[in-house]
Amino acid sequence: MMQLKDYAGSVYGGLGQLLYTFSEAKGLKISAALQQVQNVERFDYTIWRQILDDIQLQLQRSALGLEIADYVQPKHIGIIGYIAQSCETLGEALTRYHDFHRLIYDGSPLKIEYYDEQHISIRWENLPSHLTTQITDEIAIAVMIQFLRFFIADGIKLYQVNFIHHKPKNVMAYEAFFNCPVKFQQDKVELIFPLNALAIPIKQSDQTLQKLLMRQAQALLETLPNTTQLDERLQQSILLGLQKNNYQIKSIAKQLNMSTRQLQRHLQSQDTTYQQRVQDVRQLLAAQYLQDPYLSLHEIALLLSYSEQSAFQRAFKQWTGLTPQQWRAQKKLDNDKVMNIR
Structure with a gap:
């Protein structure tokens, strides 16, 4: 088995289109790397990191991953979007997301486990510092949340979101996006849901x-x-x-x-x-x-x-x-x- 220190992974091609759409909307310069990943099935995770760094350099502000996630459409998430539309509850959708998440965002292993008796944790294993930044972590979480928002009928009730990087100045932007407390400098990157949220039905009216x-x-x-x-x-x-x-x-x-x-x-x-x-x-x-x-x-x-x-x-x-x-x-x-x- 590949060791985590050697882990790189790849990213679904639709996410390259997402970054292109965002860059055009913000009037950013389209880098050669971003141009090259249009209309490809997958591209290397290190290129994903490079493109995000370039966008971050042009805009120079925090919570950028949340801004990008606002532009997510079902076409950007491919197979997961197709599968979600056959699920009945949030719990089933999360299970399927766990099964197939590496086909979309193969940045780090995803774990779903109990947080305590009343909550469940969805977390990403920590990667070496040269492979992860605050923006790669937050866009992984934000894209997942936007994915769920497309298909959940009654909204998503999060209990808490944790990041491992330093606390930014605009914490309120994160709490407004996730609609729950957001903590930084934690041991893990994770979303924490109430267990009863797993029974929330998948939207039937917009399939x-x-x-x-x-x-x-x-x-x-x-x-x-x-x-x-x-x-x-x-x-x-x-x-x-x-x-x-x-x-x-x-x-x-x-x-x-x-x-x-x-x-x-x-x-x-x-x-x-x-x-x-x-x-x-x-x-x-x-x-x-x-x-x-x-x-x-x-x-x-x-x-x-x-x-x-x-x-x-x-x-x-x-x-x-x-x-x-x-x-x-x-x-x-x-x-x-x-x-x-x-």
């Missing part, structure tokens, strides 16, 4: 992607003969199950209040199988995900609940006759032609 996927699933259903209400519920259950990696037939049948055998007989009456229905949904999801240039093939494979990227690539070639890379390139070419015609 743009989820609605899009459901519409596509409905369109797929319309191609089937004798489509029933059961088919529609099955399609939706598989779609959500894939995003949660919980799509096995026994689990799906239970959600539909059926036995596994009853579900299999229903599908046999339509001359299909459960596995074929899963593959149909995977195909429509893959087409949607491949149009997001910031999602890597590895991340798309995870979203489709494939254990290996190679398995996804083989399946996609069987569906379309093209590799995912070829399909993505062709789609981009087609879209560019449409734009040129307009």
Whole structure:
């Protein structure tokens, strides 16, 4: 295992776009390093640190990570945004964030553990001083909080936020952003939540992607003969199950209040199988995900609940006759032609 002192990591490409958007909004000079990380899937953590240092040098003020986080959009956080929209509670979203956070911000290991009997701590392991600064720490926390604010219906009730660096002059800016006490020169960088906050529901009214996927699933259903209400519920259950990696037939049948055998007989009456229905949904999801240039093939494979990227690539070639890379390139070419015609 790599030792922490050698740890560097990488950053999701969407965060490079975030810094570009922020820099443009503030009228900052776009550095060569920032320009080079546009439209890439990932870039090295040391480059992330370098770009942030350059922005800090131009603005020369504290709480900069909080300012940057104000510009975060779901597209900047990629796979986590897709997954969050299939979660039901804050606790489930945090669990999924823990599972996949390194795909977004691989700056330091993330730990979720009990703080005391009434609170839970989400903390980052401390990195060597040459890899971390106050701005890298605060943007990691602030981006996570903004991510949660996109999807939490009733707001986020934090108990406390801790940083390891020296106390700045404008502590009130931090407390206003996090809406809770913020302490500096602590042993750990961490967010502390009340345990009861884990039951807060995920917002249902603004699931743009989820609605899009459901519409596509409905369109797929319309191609089937004798489509029933059961088919529609099955399609939706598989779609959500894939995003949660919980799509096995026994689990799906239970959600539909059926036995596994009853579900299999229903599908046999339509001359299909459960596995074929899963593959149909995977195909429509893959087409949607491949149009997001910031999602890597590895991340798309995870979203489709494939254990290996190679398995996804083989399946996609069987569906379309093209590799995912070829399909993505062709789609981009087609879209560019449409734009040129307009």
